[in-house]
Amino acid sequence: MNILVIGGGGREHAIIKALKKNKDVEQVYCLPGNGGIQGDAECYPVGAKNIPLIVHFAETHKIDYAVVAQDDPLALGCVDALNALSIPCFGPDKKAARIEASKVFAKELMKKYGIPTAKYEVFTEARKALDYVESCPIPTVVKADGLALGKGVTVCMTREEAKKAVVSCMEDKAFGEAGRSIVIEEYLEGPEVSVLSFTDGETVVPMVSSMDHKRAHDGDEGPNTGGMGTIAPNPYYTPQVAAECMEKIFMPTIRAMAAEGCPFKGCLYFGLMITKDGPKVIEYNCRFGDPETQVVLPLLKSDLLTVMRATTEGKLAETPVEFSQKSAACVIIASKGYPVRYESGFKIELPAPEEGKEIYVAGAERRPDGLYSKGGRVLGVTAVEDSLEKAVAAAYAYAGKVSFSNGYMRSDIGKKALEVLEG
Numbered sequence: 001m002n003i004l005v006i007g008g009g010g011r012e013h014a015i016i017k018a019l020k021k022n023k024d025v026e027q028v029y030c031l032p033g034n035g036g037i038q039g040d041a042e043c044y045p046v047g048a049k050n051i052p053l054i055v056h057f058a059e060t061h062k063i064d065y066a067v068v069a070q071d072d073p074l075a076l077g078c079v080d081a082l083n084a085l086s087i088p089c090f091g092p093d094k095k096a097a098r099i100e101a102s103k104v105f106a107k108e109l110m111k112k113y114g115i116p117t118a119k120y121e122v123f124t125e126a127r128k129a130l131d132y133v134e135s136c137p138i139p140t141v142v143k144a145d146g147l148a149l150g151k152g153v154t155v156c157m158t159r160e161e162a163k164k165a166v167v168s169c170m171e172d173k174a175f176g177e178a179g180r181s182i183v184i185e186e187y188l189e190g191p192e193v194s195v196l197s198f199t200d201g202e203t204v205v206p207m208v209s210s211m212d213h214k215r216a217h218d219g220d221e222g223p224n225t226g227g228m229g230t231i232a233p234n235p236y237y238t239p240q241v242a243a244e245c246m247e248k249i250f251m252p253t254i255r256a257m258a259a260e261g262c263p264f265k266g267c268l269y270f271g272l273m274i275t276k277d278g279p280k281v282i283e284y285n286c287r288f289g290d291p292e293t294q295v296v297l298p299l300l301k302s303d304l305l306t307v308m309r310a311t312t313e314g315k316l317a318e319t320p321v322e323f324s325q326k327s328a329a330c331v332i333i334a335s336k337g338y339p340v341r342y343e344s345g346f347k348i349e350l351p352a353p354e355e356g357k358e359i360y361v362a363g364a365e366r367r368p369d370g371l372y373s374k375g376g377r378v379l380g381v382t383a384v385e386d387s388l389e390k391a392v393a394a395a396y397a398y399a400g401k402v403s404f405s406n407g408y409m410r411s412d413i414g415k416k417a418l419e420v421l422e423g
Helices: 008-020 053-062 072-074 078-083 094-099 103-114 126-132 159-170 239-259 293-299 302-315 388-399 416-423
Strands: 002-007 026-031 065-068 122-123 140-144 155-156 184-185 192-199 203-207 215-217 221-224 228-234 266-275 278-285 327-335 347-349 356-362 362-366 372-373 377-385
Touching: 002 008, 002 053, 008 293, 008 302, 008 356, 008 377, 026 053, 026 347, 053 078, 065 094, 065 215, 065 302, 072 078, 078 094, 094 103, 094 239, 094 266, 103 122, 103 239, 103 278, 122 416, 126 159, 126 184, 126 372, 140 159, 140 327, 159 416, 184 293, 192 302, 228 293, 239 278, 239 327, 239 388, 278 302, 293 327, 293 356, 293 377, 327 388, 347 356, 356 388, 377 388, 388 416
Parallel strands: 002 026, 002 065
Antiparallel strands: 122 184, 140 155, 140 184, 192 203, 192 266, 215 221, 228 327, 266 278, 327 377, 347 372, 356 377, 362 372
């Protein structure tokens, strides 16, 4: 089979490595990919948002199955365009992708169908939003309606911060069209849990839970990033919480999407907060999370391509999906200064392969003499072990063998989870 993966980061690298385990996979292409992914797939410089060129590539390269892994092409209707050529895809169509592409759509869906989430108000005018901030409960959360590279959410601890967030979104247009409408919602407290799930529009199969570390610096300090590391499973996601999520959140969401005429097929990501009133939805993503994928897929024992095709064909209920009982940890090595100001173009030398460990390349280019950094997040170093403590230690030990002079990583990935496990 000829497989096409659309995207170019560490998530896509993890997906490609997992897909290649299937003996029927003859060739994997990645658009646009990156210098590290080139070691596992043929990469071509076709932008993930260039739908016409992606479609042309898929047609001329006789693609048998496509995985649309990135949010932008999903929101732009990449799956719809490929399906029009009878190319089956993993990922939701444009209508279903609205669950991530529009915070307003997602919040109104939850409100209509009684899915637990934070209380909220929607605004299309800056003046009305600023008036609301004068009296709303503080802290509060300001969210750009559309896709903003994971940076359109601001947790505001004061009214002044909330006003600045509104102005930044709606008047300064920091996120372009994504900030034309905003959601101002209730500030929730509690541990966060990420649960990725396979779904064919009727059946939901949750994957191993994970814990992301969004802040740039140790102790959850500094600016929000795309993620500085992850661990799986998340100790806050107990069997009791899992059962409640399936009953009150997962299945109701899938039924709601079907009822709205936009059944969801692919990977639906549930960003949850375990509050004193039970689990609530913070956000939905319409695709695999990054870097959650880098710890979840290494724990998948079943064949990824088989499971993906089952979601496309509506056969998930009859397809076994099994995960390892082990633990995984991923440490992100980023460029110093990320996510604010950073430099690229530093040479990277990777250590020899070791069993139970993987290095996923998120931002790098290949030059004649090797691999060089290109971007903020550069590498994801993952280890799988029998316990979380061992997985964290192994990931850091392997990351320490990477030669990258401009590299930076947090030193406390998994610390909070280990404290929970220790009681």
